[in-house]
Amino acid sequence: MKLKAVIPLAAFAALAAGAVAAQPASLICSALAQELAQKPAHGEIRLLSEALFEAAALDCADIAAGLLDEGASVHARNAGGASALSIAASKGSRNVTGVLLEAGADIHHRDLTGATPLLRAARDGRRRVAAILLEAGADPNAADDKGITPLIAAAFGGHRRLVETLIAAGSEIDAVDGTGKVALSYAAGRGFVDIAELLISAGADPDGIWGHQLTPLMWAAGHANDAPPSDGIATAKLLLEAGADLSRQDDRGRDALMIAAARGHAEMVAFLLEQGADPARRDGQGKTAADLAATEAIRSRLGG
Incomplete structure (x- = not known):
């Protein structure tokens, strides 16, 4: 019997066929959709979570939404304790960040180092995602297990505009x-x-x-x-x-x-x-x- 695909191919036919505008990001998401459509249903819950992590990293919002509809959980964690929102934040995936927040992702989630999505965004200089998280209620002073706050991370990285954003949000x-x-x-x-x-x-x-x-x-x-x-x-x-x-x-x-x-x-x-x-x-x-x-x-x- 043919195994069920993690993402029904028909659900993302336009993406997989490359029917979207030929922009680099769209091509990446099209390739991801095609890859996911070939994966079997063995360990489906785990595969759904892994696929959601991939979509978060690549900012493939349509795929992320589809995975959530299929049953992927916004509370799933990878080996490092990171949620899909944590991954989206560190990669600067603005579109997926919005999808995950709307789906109820925990904005205060901490990975195994104690880092919140906002801190992960700050470490990588993702100012626009940081602004989205702050607007959604992220704590600008939440530190990780080493006491590093988003402002400290942004200052260390030399991210001036992000420092401005964090100061305006009330960082200590x-x-x-x-x-x-x-x-x-x-x-x-x-x-x-x-x-x-x-x-x-x-x-x-x-x-x-x-x-x-x-x-x-x-x-x-x-x-x-x-x-x-x-x-x-x-x-x-x-x-x-x-x-x-x-x-x-x-x-x-x-x-x-x-x-x-x-x-x-x-x-x-x-x-x-x-x-x-x-x-x-x-x-x-x-x-x-x-x-x-x-x-x-x-x-x-x-x-x-």
């Missing part, structure tokens, strides 16, 4: 994650001056003392190696103009100058010296910035 500006960092720490550490400016304008503390007594200025001074030196300096300048204290020291006794020297950021060292950083200051082990310098050129600049 100085929420601290499990490593003791706030959104401004991440923005400063990655040289995202425009995001740092947004956060400060929204009330972020430019001189806040967070995990390991590190301030945003210290994060800017030791910025990531893939951040252009000019961006790191622009961020440090912004923080100083906003009231950051150049003389603060972390729990090792190191200030921004020492951190920049140890990281090998010669341009940052020069900038901080121009701003009045003290090269004679010593850390908890009695070392100066010159002692910590990563290169001989920086050491010489510091008088070591």
